[in-house]
Amino acid sequence: QVQLVESGGGLVQPGGSLRLSCAASGSTFSINAMGWYRQAPGKERDFVVAIRWSGNVKFYAESAKGRFTISRDSAKNTVYLQMNRLKPEDTAIYYCAADLSDPWDPSRSETYDSWGQGTQVTVSS
Numbered sequence: 001q002v003q004l005v006e007s008g009g010g011l012v013q014p015g016g017s018l019r020l021s022c023a024a025s026g027s028t029f030s031i032n033a034m035g036w037y038r039q040a041p042g043k044e045r046d047f048v049v050a051i052r053w054s055g056n057v058k059f060y061a062e063s064a065k066g067r068f069t070i071s072r073d074s075a076k077n078t079v080y081l082q083m084n085r086l087k088p089e090d091t092a093i094y095y096c097a098a099d100l101s102d103p104w105d106p107s108r109s110e111t112y113d114s115w116g117q118g119t120q121v122t123v124s125s
Contacts, residue, residue: 002026002098002114009094009119012086016123020081022096022116028077033099035059035106036070036081038092038121045095050106051079059106086123093118 008020024031035050049070050059058070069082079096097112105111 002028002031002100004096004098004114004116006094006096006116006119009121011122011124013125014086014088014123016086017082017084018086018121020083020094020096020119020121022079022081024077024079024098027100030100031077031098032101033104033106034072034079035097035099035112036079037095037097037109038090039095039118040089040092043092045109047107047109048094049081052104061107083121086121088123090121091123092121094121 003025004022006022012018031053033052036048037045038048039045047061049064049068051070051072067085072079095118096116098114099111100113
């Protein structure tokens with residue numbers, strides 16, 4: 001099993017930036033890929049971005065392209081989500097997820113095996 005802990009959320013003004021972190025522990029050798037999802041109040045959980053651990057291949061939702069960047073530090077078993085030019089519609093709880101084996105579909109939440117508890121991001125003036 002893999003345990004995930006997100007951090008870095010908070011309140012930011014429109015146009016600002018935040019960097020979220022997700023630290024993995026446990027059976028980290030089994031991580032195949034990691035992703036970020038978000039859920040706004042009253043809405044479904046949506047895919048944001050994902051990264052395959054081997055090969056560093058990245059997948060972005062249209063809403064994230066050009067503003068968000070995912071990266072990883074394999075030595076620290078940590079994945080980051082750099083969010084720039086934030087908008088009020090980016091307000092949501094952001095969740096980190098880990099996939100432990102193929103097949104893996106980055107944008108299907110059902111493919112992930114472990115989830116973090118989430119971190120709140122609020123974009124407001």
